[in-house]
Amino acid sequence: MGKGLLIVISGPSGAGKGTVVGKLISGGDYALSISATTRSPREGEKEGINYFFKTRDEFEEMINKGDFLEYAQFCGNYYGTPLPYVKQMLDEGKNVILEIEVKGAFQVKEKCPEAVLIFLAPPSMKELEDRLIGRGTETPEVVAERLARAMDELDLVDDYDYVVVNDDVDEAVNDIRSIVKAEQRRAARNTGINKKIKGVD
């Protein structure tokens, strides 16, 4: 798409996507994609920083125009990743991180085959359960539902490019940095480098 890499980080709820992505972003090497949504702004949320806030009509028009890398509905609201913003950052040579749901990841791969899909996995179901319960914000029913969904999502790991087990956050972050570095060195992403070295570019 552009000169930067599009890195999709996905995986079951409770795998630690937010923490890992937060650490990656804080290093300053990556740009984080901003989602669009039809839900109302919460206190302190700013347009173009936390989300692009859209009406339902606007959002559906964007869907029809193919303006989303991926989108889905949750609890009656649309959430999606607008293509133009991501494309602009990739064109500027920035590596862009998308932190999205498992299903969304495959939508991205379809629209953008050169995207790098990373599945962030918990070390075990027991650990996932402990983390979800430890949050203290979910009811037992919600925890059970998320665990059931995680079981299904784990079976999709083979369709990803990479799998990183989040046992230790710093190690997982280092793994992802290595993956990005390696992908930048892929021969398929460096066509024409022979001419550059020969000085005939």
Added chain:
Amino acid sequence: MGKGLLIVISGPSGAGKGTVVGKLISGGDYALSISATTRSPREGEKEGINYFFKTRDEFEEMINKGDFLEYAQFCGNYYGTPLPYVKQMLDEGKNVILEIEVKGAFQVKEKCPEAVLIFLAPPSMKELEDRLIGRGTETPEVVAERLARAMDELDLVDDYDYVVVNDDVDEAVNDIRSIVKAEQRRAARNTGINKKIKGVD
């Protein structure tokens, strides 16, 4: 093949393969493949350490048995990478480095499609020329011949998995370490990890 990774490091003469591989090996994380040859041992060279020394008949019998990952003739002598030794180390979970000629790399990929092919490239032809002249051991004719061959070899970079430009040795070594780490995280190399996480393995 085994549990370890087979890493092929190849590229034009003068790209710095020996130095880079030496640094990788010194870290203790990698095993270096030992070549077989029909040339006579030089002073101090030991069987099974520097080379596996073979007669011409022995070597050709090994070729016929398909015992080589790759082989070639230089100056009337055979040189090759024996499969059994590499296979044994991969089975033990070791990552094995092969430092071989560009043509040999493709022989390896054919026999072992899961091998990781890394093309080590010089930053420019000028730099390559300076390095070859700087060695002080090659005649102008040999330098010219190697530069001509490098021009051809550079056109094969697209058939490799990765290209690492050896501008700075430490950076090149780090790039290769990142590539190895990333390859170990490839979903295709971790089939069954979903069952392991689920605890049903």
